[in-house]
Amino acid sequence: NQRRVAEAKLLGELYNYRMIESNIIFNTLYLVISFGSLPDGTNPIDPPTDTIRIRLVLTIMDTCGQYFEKGNLKKKCDTFLLFFQKYLFTKVQPLPIDVDYSIQDTMEAIRPNMTLYSTVGEVDEAISEISPQLRHVLGSQEVDDEEEEEEDEDTETEDAAEEGN
Numbered sequence: 001n002q003r004r005v006a007e008a009k010l011l012g013e014l015y016n017y018r019m020i021e022s023n024i025i026f027n028t029l030y031l032v033i034s035f036g037s038l039p040d041g042t043n044p045i046d047p048p049t050d051t052i053r054i055r056l057v058l059t060i061m062d063t064c065g066q067y068f069e070k071g072n073l074k075k076k077c078d079t080f081l082l083f084f085q086k087y088l089f090t091k092v093q094p095l096p097i098d099v100d101y102s103i104q105d106t107m108e109a110i111r112p113n114m115t116l117y118s119t120v121g122e123v124d125e126a127i128s129e130i131s132p133q134l135r136h137v138l139g140s141q142e143v144d145d146e147e148e149e150e151e152d153e154d155t156e157t158e159d160a161a162e163e164g165n
Contacts, residue, residue: 001052001055004052004056005055005056005059008055008056008059008060008063009059009060009063011024011025011028011060011063012025012059012060012061012062012063012064013063013064015063015064015067016063016064016067022068022073022076025060025064026076026077026080028060029057029060029061029080029084030080030083032053032056032057032060033053033057033083033084033087034087041090043090046090048090048091048092049091049092050091051091051095051096051099053087054087054088054091054095054099054102054103055099055102057084058102058103058106061106061110062106062109065077065106065109065110066109066110068110077110077111078111078114079130081107081111081114082123082126082127082130083127085116085117085123086120086123086124086127088103089119089120089123104116
């Protein structure tokens, strides 16, 4: 588990030094909280008492979350934090005190005015309110991914042309 936390910290630092794009961070964050989930909401590989995934998310957000403060990145971060709060309700409540304090510290550092919901129903309601905005945010992420793919293809074409000379 310590190695996973160190790898999460490395991922955040890579973003801080502009070695990777924000979409990699958000894809990883969503993957951390959703990997192995079944359609009925259960997750056989993520027991309700295990908090490692929470620690991974908090490590990434502590490392690079402060840079998600403007524009589209702020919207993506706020949306993720809602889904993260929903994920927290899949765990045995109350959470261990050290984990609970870590969540509060991280949220205070990156989103001091964000509402921390006390029930899963409140989180679901907040998510349903942003659904139209969510489509827009996710749509723009797909556009960003397509632009990056086009840039990669252009680079490969240029490399191939140079090899031919």
